[in-house]
Amino acid sequence: MTDQIGPEELTGEEEILVCTCMQSRHWPYCDASHHTLGGGKEPVVVSLDKNKTYKICKCFKTKNRPFCDDSHIK
Ligand code: FES
Numbered sequence: 717m718t719d720q721i722g723p724e725e726l727t728g729e730e731e732i733l734v735c736t737c738m739q740s741r742h743w744p745y746c747d748a749s750h751h752t753l754g755g756g757k758e759p760v761v762v763s764l765d766k767n768k769t770y771k772i773c774k775c776f777k778t779k780n781r782p783f784c785d786d787s788h789i790k
Pocket of ligand 1: 734735736737738739740745746747748749750751757758759760
């Protein structure tokens with residue numbers, strides 16, 4: 717058993733909304749919680765190539781949000 721949370725693979729998306737308020741229950745994605753809990757912060761739109769597969773960080777440790785930088789391994 718491991719306590720590491722690995723990345724999620726994401727393919728076929730042209731853009732994602734990345735949470736900046738840290739209140740989303742679906743981090744790193746914005747779930748609109750900023751409207752009620754976020755204190756005025758808005759999500760960041762990140763453009764993607766829909767033909768590529770991205771590793772999206774799910775562990776909060778990345779230095780390159782929202783992308784996995786393998787910090788969950790270190
Ligand atoms: S829920 Fe955090 S920016 Fe939208």
